[in-house]
Amino acid sequence: MISAAEALKDFQKITPKTIPLVEPFSKGHRACQGCGEVLALRMVAKAVGMDMIAVSATGCMEIISSSYQTAWETPWIHVAFENAAAVASGVEAGRKALIRKGRIKDAGAKVVAFAGDGATADIGLQALSGALERGHDFTYICLDNEAYMNTGIQRSSSTPYGAMTTTSPPGPKSKGQMTWKKNMPMIAAAHNVPYVATASPAWHVDLMNKVKKAVTIPGPAYIHIFSPCPTGWRCGPETSIETARLAVQSKVFPLFEVIDGQFILSRDIKKPKPVEEYLKTQRRFSHLKPEDIAYIQKRVDADYERLLKLVQVTAPEA
Amino acid sequence: MGRRVGLEVSLACAEAVGLCNADVVAAYPITPQTHIVEHLSELVAEGHLDAEFVPVESEHSAMSCCIGSSAAGARTFTSTSSQGLALMHEILFIAASLRLPIVMATANRSLSGPISIWNDHSDIMAERDIGWIQTFAENGQEVVDLTLHAFKVAEDKRVCLPVAVNLDGFILTHVIEPIEMPDQEEVDAYLPPFEPSQSLDPANPISMGVVGMPEIYTEAKKANAAALEDSYSVIKEHWEGLAKQFGRTYKPIETYRTDDAEVLFVTMGSLGETVMSAVDQMRDDGIKVGQVRIRLWRPFPLDDFMEAIAGAKTLIVIDRALCPGLPAGPVATELRGMMYAKGAKQYVANFVCGLGGRDVTRSQFIEMVNEAQKAAASGEEMSCRMVGVKE
Numbered sequence: 001m002i003s004a005a006e007a008l009k010d011f012q013k014i015t016p017k018t019i020p021l022v023e024p025f026s027k028g029h030r031a032c033q034g035c036g037e038v039l040a041l042r043m044v045a046k047a048v049g050m051d052m053i054a055v056s057a058t059g060c061m062e063i064i065s066s067s068y069q070t071a072w073e074t075p076w077i078h079v080a081f082e083n084a085a086a087v088a089s090g091v092e093a094g095r096k097a098l099i100r101k102g103r104i105k106d107a108g109a110k111v112v113a114f115a116g117d118g119a120t121a122d123i124g125l126q127a128l129s130g131a132l133e134r135g136h137d138f139t140y141i142c143l144d145n146e147a148y149m150n151t152g153i154q155r156s157s158s159t160p161y162g163a164m165t166t167t168s169p170p171g172p173k174s175k176g177q178m179t180w181k182k183n184m185p186m187i188a189a190a191h192n193v194p195y196v197a198t199a200s201p202a203w204h205v206d207l208m209n210k211v212k213k214a215v216t217i218p219g220p221a222y223i224h225i226f227s228p229c230p231t232g233w234r235c236g237p238e239t240s241i242e243t244a245r246l247a248v249q250s251k252v253f254p255l256f257e258v259i260d261g262q263f264i265l266s267r268d269i270k271k272p273k274p275v276e277e278y279l280k281t282q283r284r285f286s287h288l289k290p291e292d293i294a295y296i297q298k299r300v301d302a303d304y305e306r307l308l309k310l311v312q313v314t315a316p317e318a
Numbered sequence: 319m320g321r322r323v324g325l326e327v328s329l330a331c332a333e334a335v336g337l338c339n340a341d342v343v344a345a346y347p348i349t350p351q352t353h354i355v356e357h358l359s360e361l362v363a364e365g366h367l368d369a370e371f372v373p374v375e376s377e378h379s380a381m382s383c384c385i386g387s388s389a390a391g392a393r394t395f396t397s398t399s400s401q402g403l404a405l406m407h408e409i410l411f412i413a414a415s416l417r418l419p420i421v422m423a424t425a426n427r428s429l430s431g432p433i434s435i436w437n438d439h440s441d442i443m444a445e446r447d448i449g450w451i452q453t454f455a456e457n458g459q460e461v462v463d464l465t466l467h468a469f470k471v472a473e474d475k476r477v478c479l480p481v482a483v484n485l486d487g488f489i490l491t492h493v494i495e496p497i498e499m500p501d502q503e504e505v506d507a508y509l510p511p512f513e514p515s516q517s518l519d520p521a522n523p524i525s526m527g528v529v530g531m532p533e534i535y536t537e538a539k540k541a542n543a544a545a546l547e548d549s550y551s552v553i554k555e556h557w558e559g560l561a562k563q564f565g566r567t568y569k570p571i572e573t574y575r576t577d578d579a580e581v582l583f584v585t586m587g588s589l590g591e592t593v594m595s596a597v598d599q600m601r602d603d604g605i606k607v608g609q610v611r612i613r614l615w616r617p618f619p620l621d622d623f624m625e626a627i628a629g630a631k632t633l634i635v636i637d638r639a640l641c642p643g644l645p646a647g648p649v650a651t652e653l654r655g656m657m658y659a660k661g662a663k664q665y666v667a668n669f670v671c672g673l674g675g676r677d678v679t680r681s682q683f684i685e686m687v688n689e690a691q692k693a694a695a696s697g698e699e700m701s702c703r704m705v706g707v708k709e
């Protein structure tokens with residue numbers, strides 16, 4: 001198989017002027033106002049185009065896109081909560097066999113799996129790991145709204161430290177979520193897949209280019225998209241993009257790519273905003289005390305430092 | 319004409335899948351299914367079968383992967399057993415509701431705990447309501463024939479449902495038997511390439527697996543159940559086709575020495591062959607006993623069954639699994655319910671035996687006849703008896 005770098009040799013970047021006009025995902029969905037997940041999903045779909053074969057995990061995006069009419073203009077399948085990666089493996093394997101046997105034409109279809117953070121980092125982690133390890137040619141998109149929103153805002157392993165959810169309520173004996181957010185992009189990268197990236201709907205052109213790269217590169221690709229959920233995060237529906245932007249600017253959610261194992265920052269945050277500025281946009285953090293915020297700031301800084309080191313050590317020798 | 323070979327039944331099963339030209343095999347190993355998938359991966363590696371062998375990381379993913387590949391339009395096979403089947407449980411229903419013609423060989427094995435790799439029917443009896451067509455083989459030849467038949471029925475546009483072919487773990491999977499393996503041309507004549515009526519194709523987009531709101535869920539379920547019921551005539555039709563092509567006949571309910579029989583054994587799977595020899599011995603002694611074998615378990619062929627037992631006074635239903643908290647095993651529970659609705663008068667004795675690989679001998683079957691006849695004569699209710707329990 002050719003390397004990701006080779007596959008991207010003639011890569012044509014999407015620019016603000018060349019954003020695809022197609023809408024593989026459009027009419028008829030029932031997401032909440034200001035939903036960051038559905039915004040990101042639409043951007044992904046535009047970047048993939050009409051050749052997409054979408055596989056959804058159970059969760060908000062599956063429910064809101066298929067309850068009375070389908071919002072999917074391209075082929076779409078939903079099977080269960082924890083198996084989007086396994087179903088996508090099957091779609092890819094089935095098409096591969098049929099193309100080889102000359103029974104269907106290879107018209108460049110792209111298999112793309114969509115799953116929430118719960119479906120990815122928790123219940124579906126095994127299926128995802130299996131599919132990444134086996135090397136199927138597909139793209140896996142994790143739409144991370146940092147909790148199980150579809151079932152009513154329960155915590156997941158991707159819920160950030162301190163956040164209030166319905167199963168991590170703050171109280172005299174609890175600060176809310178007591179564990180640090182699981183680092184899914186690093187787990188994906190540890191599978192040595194050709195392409196891993198993080199993305200944010202606040203940088204929509206960057207997001208679409210990452211998706212375009214992911215589907216261009218043969219083999220498995222993983223993109224982790226920060227997806228504000230006004231309903232679950234207790235913030236105004238008009239603030240989703242602003243919240244997503246602050247998460248990047250405060251280093252809470254750094255944007256980077258891992259291409260053939262090389263870590264590349266999409267934007268270096270030279271003058272970071274304080275984490276507090278990001279936290280205070282959402283009422284899920286409103287109970288946090290100054291010392292909690294200081295703790296979060298320290299760990300966010302340390303995580304970012306580690307990322308910078310990875311960028312350094314994986315950089316090609318000059 | 320096919321060739322007569324001595325072959326381990328698992329290998330014969332894999333060869334049959336190869337003859338069917340499966341496009342995708344996705345499976346996870348579990349004893350006693352292992353030889354089936356090992357041989358399939360070998361057939362692919364050697365270039366004898368042009369398929370994608372997907373070595374998934376669990377049975378849950380195996381069934382999920384099968385759904386994906388079948389939805390993509392590929393002829394798809396898997397095989398599992400016991401804990402693996404239980405791990406698939408959630409996804410099995412979805413395969414049926416998406417109307418995907420996946421074929422699965424189930425090497426029947428007991429369920430934990432305690433953990434046991436040996437044969438009984440606990441695994442498949444926990445999956446009675448998954449909406450799949452379910453058949454039972456009694457020997458290696460039947461495994462081969464039922465596998466060809468499974469693809470033929472599953473992919474028939476009047477059916478479009480997954481099929482599970484059950485074969486007893488070890489007792490069949492690990493035994494070398496004389497088997498007539500059909501030629502490729504014969505199989506091709508019986509089973510044309512899979513032509514899905516719908517698949518995941520960007521040129522013709524469809525949405526599969528949408529939400530079932532209360533306004534449509536009931537109708538979707540009704541349609542699904544009706545599809546399974548309606549598959550009965552197609553199942554029979556393709557057994558007739560199999561008889562024409564290969565000269566071996568299959569029926570939903572098989573009977574053995576039922577003419578004038580007063581007592582009838584009801585069996586499923588390979589244990590039926592031991593019962594046959596017990597029947598022969600008792601017939602030699604002048605006891606009017608016969609046997610009914612359930613080949614088609616889902617959809618249940620009730621009319622055929624009622625016809626087969628019409629002349630009998632007593633049934634001895636053999637169960638290879640337990641229904642804890644109920645007075646009978648799964649097969650007897652179901653049969654009693656269905657017979658009651660038909661106003662049947664037969665006395666139903668129920669024995670649970672052969673759990674977790676325990677052998678059941680001919681003399682134990684003969685003893686069951688004595689017990690059942692005594693109980694029937696007394697007219698007392700007889701709750702299920704477990705055979706050969708060490709006190």
Ligand SMILES: Cc1ncc(C[n+]2csc(CCOP(=O)(O)OP(=O)(O)O)c2C)c(N)n1
Pocket residue numbers: 037058059060061081082115116117118119120143145146147148149150151156
């Ligand atoms: C096996 C199983 N367990 C639990 C559920 C219930 N369930 C459905 S969606 C969901 C949460 C989804 O969370 P996430 O993956 O983060 O997606 P989101 O809804 O937040 O987009 C849960 C717990 C289920 N459908 N299946």
Ligand code: SF4
Pocket residue numbers: 030031032033034035036037038060061064145149150228229230231232
């Ligand atoms: S609950 Fe959150 S993720 Fe789900 S549809 Fe509403 S805003 Fe979007």
Ligand SMILES: [Mg+2]
Pocket residue numbers: 116117118143144145146147148149
């Ligand atoms: Mg979520």
